[in-house]
Amino acid sequence: FDLEMVKVFSEELNVPVIASGGAASPSSFVEVFEDANADAALAASIFHDRLYTIGEVKQAIADAGISVRI
Numbered sequence: 001f002d003l004e005m006v007k008v009f010s011e012e013l014n015v016p017v018i019a020s021g022g023a024a025s026p027s028s029f030v031e032v033f034e035d036a037n038a039d040a041a042l043a044a045s046i047f048h049d050r051l052y053t054i055g056e057v058k059q060a061i062a063d064a065g066i067s068v069r070i
Contacts, residue, residue, distance in 0.1 A: 001019045001020075001021065001022040001023060001028055001031070001032040001036065001038075001041065002019075002021075002022060003031060003032060003035055003036040004036075006019045006032060006036035006037075006038050007035065007036040007037060010036060010037040010038060010039070011037070016039035016040065017037075017038050017039050017040075018038065018039060018040040018041065018042060019032045019036065019038040019040070019041040019042070020041070020042050020043075023041065023043035023045075023046050024046070025046070025051075025052065026052055026056055026057045026059070026060030026061070027060060028043075029041050029043075029057055029060065029061050030060055030061060030064040030066065033061065033064075033066050034064065034066070043057075058070055
């Protein structure tokens with residue numbers, strides 16, 4: 001994710017910001033929520049390429065204390 005851009009948008013816009021593109025690992029999701037204040041995030045290739053499972057990503061988010069549906 002482009003954390004700098006997402007953070008600017010999150011701070012300046014009065015609408016939910018969804019980060020898209022650039023997720024490399026489960027920690028990418030933690031960073032985009034904690035550091036860039038995204039309201040949501042999506043990814044495709046890390047799942048299509050079977051690098052990580054959705055469950056692994058959700059667990060990493062939950063382990064960081066971020067609310068996520070398990």
